[in-house]
Amino acid sequence: MKVHNFNAGPSVLPNEVLYKASKALIDFEGSGMSILEIGHRTPPFVAVIEEARSLVKELMQLDDDFEVLFLHGGASTQFLTVPMNLLESGETAAYTDTGVWSSKAIKEAKLFGYVDVVSSSRERNYNYIPKDFTVPAQAKYLHITTNNTIYGTQWHHIPETDVPLVADMSSDILSRTMDFNKFALIYGGVQKNMGAAGATVVCVRKSILGKVSRNIPSMLDYRVHIENGSMFNTPPVFPIYISMLTLRWLKGQGGVAAIEKLNDRKAALLYGEIDENPLFRGTVVKEDRSKMNVCFVMDKPELEEEFLKFTKKEDIVGIKGHRSVGGFRASIYNALPLESVEVMVEAMKYFSMKKA
Amino acid sequence: MKVHNFNAGPSVLPNEVLYKASKALIDFEGSGMSILEIGHRTPPFVAVIEEARSLVKELMQLDDDFEVLFLHGGASTQFLTVPMNLLESGETAAYTDTGVWSSKAIKEAKLFGYVDVVSSSRERNYNYIPKDFTVPAQAKYLHITTNNTIYGTQWHHIPETDVPLVADMSSDILSRTMDFNKFALIYGGVQKNMGAAGATVVCVRKSILGKVSRNIPSMLDYRVHIENGSMFNTPPVFPIYISMLTLRWLKGQGGVAAIEKLNDRKAALLYGEIDENPLFRGTVVKEDRSKMNVCFVMDKPELEEEFLKFTKKEDIVGIKGHRSVGGFRASIYNALPLESVEVMVEAMKYFSMKKA
Incomplete structure (x- = not known):
């Protein structure tokens, strides 16, 4: 029996992904081992993570400055990792406040520098997307939440701005076409449109990194993850496998x-x-x-x-x-x-x- | 066909865990949904994570001061989270250097305070566990890696010390009896003895928290995770489910x-x-x-x-x-x-x- 699953996330996945994963849990590609029992640095899993990374790049048509990472931690970890990597202490980042998740991102960013909340729809319980706002030219970046899961709003026009654009796309990533190359950094928990809870996708322009002076812990440093091909430590193997299958399914859908x-x-x-x-x-x-x-x-x-x-x-x-x-x-x-x-x-x- | 799986981690799991998980991937407990498709705040998953947390507490016979958390990020994230939560800037923590993973823990701790490496077996390629060393009385804690996966050494006598004891037990957690209540904090990636890659277990004494003055980002603050029952954000649902099944299996083994x-x-x-x-x-x-x-x-x-x-x-x-x-x-x-x-x-x- 299958139900009609309108869950907000974790949420419905394609049947073919589930059937393939169910088999891989017993025997992964004839190895006599479960996908959970194989080394993450063995060729079969390296092939999985590389396919997942390149499918994201291909499906989003990202240019060569982008690196795609599959990390631990959920979007909530990115709330702190983004400013830690991009915002010098004393500098200002611009944030739009369009819901609970935006507010949480703002809260974490304040630990690392100044935050200019350039627009907010909080006064109307976040039932709209702010349109008229100005981003200060000196802002290090502008952060938006492209889709607000809780309130059901979505940015249908990505703001035009001269500062680097950073987006939490957790709940609408890969659901609609747009010029993803307009962004400097895109991140999202994968458990809505591209997999199962436990992996986080980050698409980051290499050219924006390395410009802050603070010491960044290894696990929070995008450059470390790039250098290590998204395998600095044992990655969330099974969630990444599910993402790879889901991305493959999406490609198959057109x-x-x-x-x-x-x-x-x-x-x-x-x-x-x-x-x-x-x-x-x-x-x-x-x-x-x-x-x-x-x-x-x-x-x-x-x-x-x-x-x-x-x-x-x-x-x-x-x-x-x-x-x-x-x-x-x-x-x-x-x-x-x-x-x-x-x-x-x-x-x-x-x-x-x-x-x- | 099953092979004889001597992988260092991710590694062999009990067959009954894999079979149960394989079925849950298609239909979790008759819900008509996969375990990957259910909300993490719904009663069926809350029951899973609560059972996992309480089985750890029961199997390790932890006293009531301990909280058990299942977090994202792997032990490598704990390398920074431990000093961030326990070590005031300007204070000193004692570390033993018994291998690659100890060294990495030391490297991250240095970002937060002073590190006194009280002993090291590096000069003999880490082929032994140091025995004679002194822990300064003012050290905020002593950190050990109870088992060194790469070199094949293990602490068979946990050091007696008056300072709080912190241990990375990634590769021997729940494999042997000991008085776990001697520790102030125990952590480990679960992908060796208690599950699949993507979840990290942390057993922490509440009484040692809240004593540093720095602002800790929410996702790295043990108190936040304790307050939220290990569900501050969407947890790594499936890896936690595998841990719960593996813990249940271990209990069944005696x-x-x-x-x-x-x-x-x-x-x-x-x-x-x-x-x-x-x-x-x-x-x-x-x-x-x-x-x-x-x-x-x-x-x-x-x-x-x-x-x-x-x-x-x-x-x-x-x-x-x-x-x-x-x-x-x-x-x-x-x-x-x-x-x-x-x-x-x-x-x-x-x-x-x-x-x-």
Whole structure:
């Protein structure tokens, strides 16, 4: 049995990835060993991590200044690693505050230098993406969170700026086309669109590194990880393997442009129903709606529990909204089939009809 | 087919762990979702991490001052996290230098305070454990690496000291009984004796925390992880699940005391053959020999390649020595069956007979 998995992350993965990984857990490529039992510096695993790194580069069409790393720690570790590597003490970095994760990134950056919060949508519970703001020319970089998982907003226009652009793309990486070469550094936990919890992808321009004077601990120094081919220490082997399989799957689907078309269809279908159905209402300013996390509430909150119970019977899981927003959040990442969105929309229609 | 897996880590895991995990990759406990697809804050995963944490506490018989955390980053991240949390700038920590990993821990600690290397076996390529050394009374803590994976040495007598004792136990954690309550902090990557690469276990006394004045980034602050029940951010879900299953398996085997007996038998068998067989010679001072990583060479190095080829035909894998020592290293962690050691010993006997 498979359910319709709208989890916000960790979240749905392609079936073929899971089946292949399940077999590799018993016998990895005929080695007589599990993927968990092989040395990380042996050729079979080196091939895995190298394929994962080069698929990211290929799928994002990154130029040669970029290095792709698979690290430990989650995006939360990058919140401190980014300023530690890029922001000299006494210098200023510009941050946009578009949700809980942005705020956490800002908090950590303040330990390393000055932070200029150039825009914030906090006063409206982060239900929109700020548009009019100025980035000081002397800012060392501008940090954005391209998609805000909790609030369901997404930057549909990446800000034009002369300072290096740094982005937390944890929840929409590889879900849509864009010129990724506009960025100086892109990072993300992989557990939403490109794998399983435990690995973190970092795409960093080599040319921005080595410009701060502080002593950086080895495990937090991007240059150390680059020199060591993302294997300074034992990497998170299995999460990286899952990423490699997921990236391979994405390439097989036609890459980012193809998955974007499907993601657009899924989002259009679900937002269309939210807008048409009298029982439901989106929580986000329309132009800033996320195509990954669809947040909505009911005008009659007393029906929400009932709707949840109803959808559960339809094998729909993971749609309870985050406590910061309430209501519902349906996460429709790359691996969620169109069929699951169709089932969800049917459930909304049917429930509404019953209540009419 | 299963091979005889003497890998140094990642390394052999119990079959029952792999089979259970392989099924959970497709359907975790009848949820219709993979273990990779469920939310980390949902009750089924909270139960997993809580069981893992409490099994560590139970199997090590830790007193109530200890908190057990499962973190990202590997032991290499602990090399910096330990001094960041425990060593005030200007204060001194005592370190013993018993191998590559100790040296790396020392290097990172120097970024945070003074390091007094109170003993080192470097001058003899780390083939013994230093015995006579003094720990200055004012040292903030003493750091040891209880087992040295690369060189095959192990501390069989934990130093008696009045300062808090900190240990990297990556390669012998839960392999032998000892009074773990003598320690103030124990850490280890779990990919040798207690799981798969990607999770790090930290057992820390709450009473030693909060005594340094520096600002500690959230992801590196033990107090933050304690407050958040080891879930400050998305944890490495699958590696933690594997640890939980491995810990459950160890408990089923009779716990640490029972596995120690088996480990003693395996080590005695293999070292016995090394000492008796005229072709082979151990590289480590006898009294300091590791019961986890057995290092040995041949007096006629030209035979080493031939022996490697011969053992390969017997499905023995992972015995090539680390480049720092050469020859062979057979890692005989908890999950390695006695049978594998017997096969190895038979191969040594047979090869020696052929060459006689």
